[in-house]
Amino acid sequence: MNPELCRLLANGGVVSCFLSDSSGTPIGQSGITCTPINGREDVEVTLPNGQKVTLQKVSIKKTGFIVVQVKNDSEECISDPIPFCTIENALLCAPDGTDIVCKVRNFQCTACINCQNGFYQSVEIFLDICLDVQVVADAIIEISGEACNPREQFSIERCITKQFAPPQCGLSLNQTRTDLPKLHYPNKGTEGIHPNQLENLCVNTEKVYDWITQQSNIQLRKNANDAPFICNICTLNFFVPAVTICERTLTGTLECNGERVEGALINFSSTPDIVSFSPDPAVTDANGHFTTVVTVPEGTNPTPIEITASTTTSGEFLSTTLPTIARCLADPCILFLFGPETIDCNDIVSGRVRCGNTFIPGVEVTLTANPAIVTFNPNPTITGENGNYFSGVVVPTGTPPTDVEITASATVNGEFLTETITVNVSCESECNLTLNADALITCDGEITGLLTCEGSPVEGAMIEFSIFPTVGTFDPNPATTLADGSFSTTLTIPEGTALLSTSITATTMTGGQTVTTTIGVQVECPAVECPCKFRIGVEGGAAPASVDIMTGGMATTLTGTINVTAVQCFTAAPMCNPASDNFNVSFGGGGSTINFIAGRRIEIECEGNTFARVRGTARATGNVLPTGIYEVTITRGTAGGLAVWTVNATDFHGNTFSTTFTANINPVTFIGDCTDVP
Numbered sequence: 001m002n003p004e005l006c007r008l009l010a011n012g013g014v015v016s017c018f019l020s021d022s023s024g025t026p027i028g029q030s031g032i033t034c035t036p037i038n039g040r041e042d043v044e045v046t047l048p049n050g051q052k053v054t055l056q057k058v059s060i061k062k063t064g065f066i067v068v069q070v071k072n073d074s075e076e077c078i079s080d081p082i083p084f085c086t087i088e089n090a091l092l093c094a095p096d097g098t099d100i101v102c103k104v105r106n107f108q109c110t111a112c113i114n115c116q117n118g119f120y121q122s123v124e125i126f127l128d129i130c131l132d133v134q135v136v137a138d139a140i141i142e143i144s145g146e147a148c149n150p151r152e153q154f155s156i157e158r159c160i161t162k163q164f165a166p167p168q169c170g171l172s173l174n175q176t177r178t179d180l181p182k183l184h185y186p187n188k189g190t191e192g193i194h195p196n197q198l199e200n201l202c203v204n205t206e207k208v209y210d211w212i213t214q215q216s217n218i219q220l221r222k223n224a225n226d227a228p229f230i231c232n233i234c235t236l237n238f239f240v241p242a243v244t245i246c247e248r249t250l251t252g253t254l255e256c257n258g259e260r261v262e263g264a265l266i267n268f269s270s271t272p273d274i275v276s277f278s279p280d281p282a283v284t285d286a287n288g289h290f291t292t293v294v295t296v297p298e299g300t301n302p303t304p305i306e307i308t309a310s311t312t313t314s315g316e317f318l319s320t321t322l323p324t325i326a327r328c329l330a331d332p333c334i335l336f337l338f339g340p341e342t343i344d345c346n347d348i349v350s351g352r353v354r355c356g357n358t359f360i361p362g363v364e365v366t367l368t369a370n371p372a373i374v375t376f377n378p379n380p381t382i383t384g385e386n387g388n389y390f391s392g393v394v395v396p397t398g399t400p401p402t403d404v405e406i407t408a409s410a411t412v413n414g415e416f417l418t419e420t421i422t423v424n425v426s427c428e429s430e431c432n433l434t435l436n437a438d439a440l441i442t443c444d445g446e447i448t449g450l451l452t453c454e455g456s457p458v459e460g461a462m463i464e465f466s467i468f469p470t471v472g473t474f475d476p477n478p479a480t481t482l483a484d485g486s487f488s489t490t491l492t493i494p495e496g497t498a499l500l501s502t503s504i505t506a507t508t509m510t511g512g513q514t515v516t517t518t519i520g521v522q523v524e525c526p527a528v529e530c531p532c533k534f535r536i537g538v539e540g541g542a543a544p545a546s547v548d549i550m551t552g553g554m555a556t557t558l559t560g561t562i563n564v565t566a567v568q569c570f571t572a573a574p575m576c577n578p579a580s581d582n583f584n585v586s587f588g589g590g591g592s593t594i595n596f597i598a599g600r601r602i603e604i605e606c607e608g609n610t611f612a613r614v615r616g617t618a619r620a621t622g623n624v625l626p627t628g629i630y631e632v633t634i635t636r637g638t639a640g641g642l643a644v645w646t647v648n649a650t651d652f653h654g655n656t657f658s659t660t661f662t663a664n665i666n667p668v669t670f671i672g673d674c675t676d677v678p
Contacts, residue, residue, distance in 0.1 A: 003667065004231040004258050005070060005077045006115035010539075010664050013070040013077070017109040017125060020067045024081045032064045032129065034102030037087070040094055056094040060133065061087050062102070062216065066125055068111045068227070077231035082125065086218050093210035094135040105213065106130040116610075116638060118665050120224045127218040132211065139207035144200050231257055236266075236318040237667040238309045239537055242563040242584035243597045244275075246328035246356050247295050251535075251572075252309055252320070253288045253668055260288025264311050268292055271306045275326055281311075289572055299330035302595075302621070322541040323563065325586055325595065332356060335365070335417035336619070337408040338628035339393075340653055345427035346394050346517045348468075348503045348652055349376075350629045351408055351419070352387045352619060359387025359600065361499060363410050367391055370405045374425055377519040378439055384501035386600035386617055388629055390468075390520035392435075392503065395427040402426065430454050433463075433517040435506050437491075443525040444492045447474070449506055450485050451515070457485025461508045465489055468503050468652045469617055469631040471602055472523060478508075495527040500602060503652060530569035530576035532606035534671040535678075536636050537565040538645070543663035547587055547594070547647075549624060550656040558624070560589015562661065564645055566614050566634055568604045569674070576674035583614055583634060585647055587659075593622035594657060596632050596649060611637045612671045618649075626655050636665075643669075 009015070019031030040056040047053060065081040094100060108128040114121045238252040250268075254261040264284045268277040275294050282290040294307065305326050310319035332355055339349040349367065353360045363383040367376040374395050381391040393406070404425050409418040431453040438445050447465065451458045461481040465474040472493045479487040491504070500523055507516040545562040548555065566583035569576040583599035599618035606612050615633040620626070632649040642662045649657040670678040 029104035337419040390503040392518035533569035537666035539664035545661040
């Protein structure tokens with residue numbers, strides 16, 4: 001499961017393989033051993049000329065070792081020697097007393113390494129071997145010649161003529177040759193040699209009985225446990241959020257050859273140099289982990305920066321640089337108010353209360369209008385755990401188009417906060433739809449209402465319900481109005497939902513017109529907040545992506561780069577941390593920017609270590625989408641070793657953002673159970 005191997009591949013590592021001995025030492029083409037097995041079986045064969053000869057069917061076992069190597073300019077991963085063995089048959093003239101020898105004429109090796117989700121799973125090796133296979137036996141030949149000077153002293157033995165007659169194989173096999181040319185050595189008067197005296201010399205040599213060229217294709221597949229790799233790699237892994245607001249904890253790990261490094265000093269810097277780090281340097285612990293807190297100066301408007309972590313270990317300098325958007329508004333506490341440009345009869349306004357990097361729950365937000373021709377439901381409204389609030393806006397029947405200033409105000413930490421927007425309101429409908437609910441719904445609660453047209457109740461109308469952000473179900477949905485125009489439904493909130501501000505909308509069609517109304521409520525259903533934990537991010541902090549945008553009913557497709565990060569319930573310990581709750585999305589391209597910042601979860605889920613999903617709310621900023629509270633869903637799965645990301649976001653008014661893209665994962669990505677330790 002070596003992740004360093006997969007990281008090297010992703011960073012341009014080249015795969016090769018070679019023949020080796022059992023210890024992994026390269027030995028060239030001599031590394032293949034041929035061994036005849038299972039004896040020899042006589043087989044009668046008819047030659048092309050019609051002659052019948054007896055050959056031998058021989059089984060040949062070929063064995064050796066292969067080493068797979070992945071390497072770039074400075075890093076290397078190399079496998080343990082991988083044995084191979086194959087058995088093939090051949091028809092040869094191979095009588096008893098002969099030996100079978102092999103020599104590699106040509107050898108080619110290719111390998112393919114399979115990584116999934118950044119972890120080594122298996123290796124496939126393809127061998128193409130061309131062998132010369134010979135049938136040989138020792139032979140003695142006799143040659144005649146004259147001795148000459150200068151030479152070394154040697155003794156001369158007379159040849160003993162021997163006849164060796166194995167099975168014919170279609171040939172006459174005489175071990176002694178008498179038809180060879182005479183070898184003449186000019187006499188130099190050497191002592192003990194008579195001038196011009198011919199001598200018969202016996203020479204040992206090897207006689208070839210048969211010879212073929214055999215092509216072999218061998219395919220090996222080994223899983224990660226059967227073909228481990230040793231990597232000479234040190235990596236500095238770093239996790240930086242897509243958006244850094246005021247203050248964030250940054251984390252990372254240092255590894256060498258797959259082992260975590262303890263006691264290393266990690267230095268930090270940023271470009272431009274507008275943030276600070278504490279501690280700096282940080283020191284890796286026994287698990288190779290390090291943390292530092294990055295602080296963005298108060299008053300910093302959104303600024304793209306790059307944060308670098310660096311260290312020197314085992315004499316090697318390492319650094320990792322990732323992008324983020326640094327921001328920290330000057331106001332210690334901020335009240336946001338969002339609303340549509342126009343309201344026809346009813347709609348919602350929403351907002352968020354934040355102090356520094358903390359979203360403040362339980363804040364009463366009072367809404368007023370000037371002129372005071374609209375009403376709000378509820379008023380005051382209260383922020384949920386994610387600092388959001390919602391309130392329905394009702395415009396009286398018969399109101400002509402009128403500009404209205406809507407103001408939200410609250411007192412937070414003794415400070416009075418206020419924000420005002422201008423909305424054009426009108427309502428020509430003769431029907432009125434009302435909703436009523438408890439200000440706080442715990443697990444389930446009844447929603448009631450009344451439908452009238454021109455002051456008279458409407459019976460038999462179908463009332464459909466929805467909730468934003470999407471949490472909970474209605475039963476029945478739709479509901480049917482009674483004779484007095486009343487209706488009711490029950491909203492059920494799923495277990496595990498933290499305190500959340502939402503808006504409930506009822507819609508019906510009556511008298512040929514659509515009638516709708518919205519109210520704001522808080523919902524919760526406490527339970528275990530963390531079914532799992534994860535920390536996910538895009539490698540390098542940027543990936544190519546195309547995004548589909550819908551604003552005001554108009555569709556647009558933009559291309560650029562995207563960064564997505566999410567940290568949910570994550571802690572580097574055998575537990576979950578419910579306070580770990582943040583996700584961010586940053587997209588840019590062609591002058592267009594879209595950011596979803598300070599995301600807070602509604603729900604999360606994990607599957608094994610390959611899939612993670614978070615759904616929650618975040619504030620949209622940038623120059624494309626209307627600013628406001630969006631419901632955002634982020635998923636990260638795998639396909640073919642790459643991470644597959646989806647991001648979908650929508651606000652109450654139908655503005656949407658959607659994209660699917662693939663990218664390598666950040667090396668410190670983790671998805672798992674609360675009992676797992678990264």
